[in-house]
Amino acid sequence: MFDKRHISDKFSNSENIVVYHGDCLKLLSTIPDESLQLIVTSPPYNIGKEYEKRLKLEKYIEQQAAVIRECVRGLSPRGSICWQVGNYVDNGSIIPLDTVLYPIFTKLGLKMRNRIIWHFEHGLHCSRRFSGRYETIIWFTKSDNYVFNLDPVRVPQKYPGKKYFKGPNAGKHSCNPLGKNPGDFWVIPNVKSNHVEKTDHPCQFPVELIERLVLSMTNEKDWVFDPFLGTGTSIIAAVRHNRRGVGADVMPQYVGLARQRIEQEIAGTLRTRPMNQPVYDPIKAGNSLTVAPWTKTDNADQPLLIKEKKRRYVAR
């Protein structure tokens, strides 16, 4: 389709893949107005990861606003911006970052199309609040005439055999044979230690999460841009589906990882979790660790006690 072998370190419209080492604002200053079809990113959350300096929330919002403003300038009139964020935690109190970033987008004239809940099952165990098991993707468009291709991202119906029971179509199948709209609640495993995509980066997003956005919000050859590229996930999702990809990261080790993973993707050797694969169910898979030791009557005192009491009670 197009030459995917060359990874450039500078943006040019004649390139297909660009990995820039440096500040995203510097890269953005080289990107012409209205040339990017999808901007998708997971920015630093200001929680003190190794690649960020923890800032006062106001300062953080100011910095994000500067990047978002430049992204909007670079966004095509039919384009989309997806900002994937979690919570900022301040002395035990949580601030959902999408709520504080939302006004930045709307003041720039963008319209929100979805607030997607990304649910996953692994993460820190909290003891003073419920453990956080979702983050959000806030999706904005520049105009009402935006690209949205639903068919490539449809998912299997729950009841594909269902039929209309009355009306002119009575007896005919009522479901779309291509599948249903995936909705705005996405259950996709996050990249933790056992995930096939895990690298040394502390917070990658999974390729399948971005593939769904790329397929629905862009067409082939469009540019997909990630200002906070990390390990190159957004470019991998773009290249996989014949889109062009560009991104920046300030940390040399992540730029190296991104280049390496993109090269593996091009060579067809990058291992990723396939899109739409059902989430692993350890009980269905017969994983022995799902059996709690205290339910084995031969080695647990408590259930034996209960059983014994019940037997005595019944006997009386």
Ligand SMILES: C[S@@+](CC[C@H](N)C(=O)[O-])C[C@H]1O[C@@H](n2cnc3c(N)ncnc32)[C@H](O)[C@@H]1O
């Ligand atoms: C949450 S991570 C993104 C991870 C990425 N989504 C992935 O799948 O690997 C945020 C990244 O932004 C980078 N970063 C922080 N400030 C930056 C800046 N001003 N310009 C470019 N990258 C920056 C960090 O080094 C970090 O890798």
